[in-house]
Amino acid sequence: MIQMQHFLMMSAVIFVLGIYTVVTRKNVLGILLGTELVLNAAALNIVIFGFYGNQTIESSIYALFVIVLAAAEAAVALAVGLTLYQNFKTIDTTETRELKG
Amino acid sequence: MMTPMQDLAFAALSGIVIAAGCLIAFSRNLVYSAFALLGAFVGVAGYFVLLGADFVAVIQLLVYIGGIMVLYLFAVLMTSGIGDVTLTNRSIATKASAPLCIVLIILLGKLIYTTEWYVAAEPTEIAPTTAAIGNALLTEYLLPFELASVLLLGTLVGTVALARRGVKVIKKS
Secondary structure (H helix, E strand, C coil), X not given: CCCHHHHHHHHHHHHHHHHHHHHHECEHHHHHHHHHHHHXXXXXXXXXXXXXXXXXXXXXXXXXXXXXXXXHHHXXXXXXXXXXXXXXXXXXXXXXXXXXX | CCCHHHHHHHHHHHHHHHHHHXXXXXXXXXXHHHHHHHHHHHHHHHHHHHCCCHHHHHHHHXXXXXXXXXXXXXXXXXXXXXXXXHHHCCECCHXXXXXXXXXXXXXXXXXXXXCCCCCCCCCCCCCCCXXXXXXXXXXXXXXXXXXXXXXXXXXXXXXXXXHCCCCCCCCCC
16 A cells, blocks of 8 residues: 555655745745645645544545635735736736835 | 555656646746646645545645636736746746755655654545535534635635725716
């Protein structure tokens, strides 16, 4: 059978790729893509531990709440990104430094 | 209980996820990154199926690919000049962050493979979980469930309020 560690390792790979995306991108949308990867890795980890560990339904429920929160976060962050684009005509994080409205 | 078929599926899904993740992280064009997100989400949904979380896998497909992916594609394609590499996808500090990320993955791998994880004697057979999830959501997890719905309502109102700020309301005189 597939070892638990292999699943955890894949989750860690997804997590680190997400972190790398968040750190290196200048584009707001690129940063958000990275956060989606990180959240997905977290949900995957919860399900892995639920399957190999206590084997109750709770892991699925926590993963579902992670997905719901990720959806809410994506919607708000993209609205902020569009507003940013309307105000600055760019979504480069190094150029949108003014907070004054 | 894990058949060779499942090993094969795990290997294939790992290939998809790693390829898609690398495309997201290293692609020069943001449109490619946004489409590669599809591959990563499908791969993780496959992992959920292998781990016996069938309902979560379906929700992953519906919410992530049907909702979030489309939202991202809208946002990516609505901000103009997205095809221009120098404009849309400049990256910073790659020389400093790449070694740090490699160190991070090595540390995480060491942690994962040296820790004595608690593993139940025999992982259960893969069975439908939908009915049990429905029962739990309406009994034990009713409060978080309702709070999530309130949160989604707040998100809806807040998103509309943010996004239509630039739209001027024309008054009929």
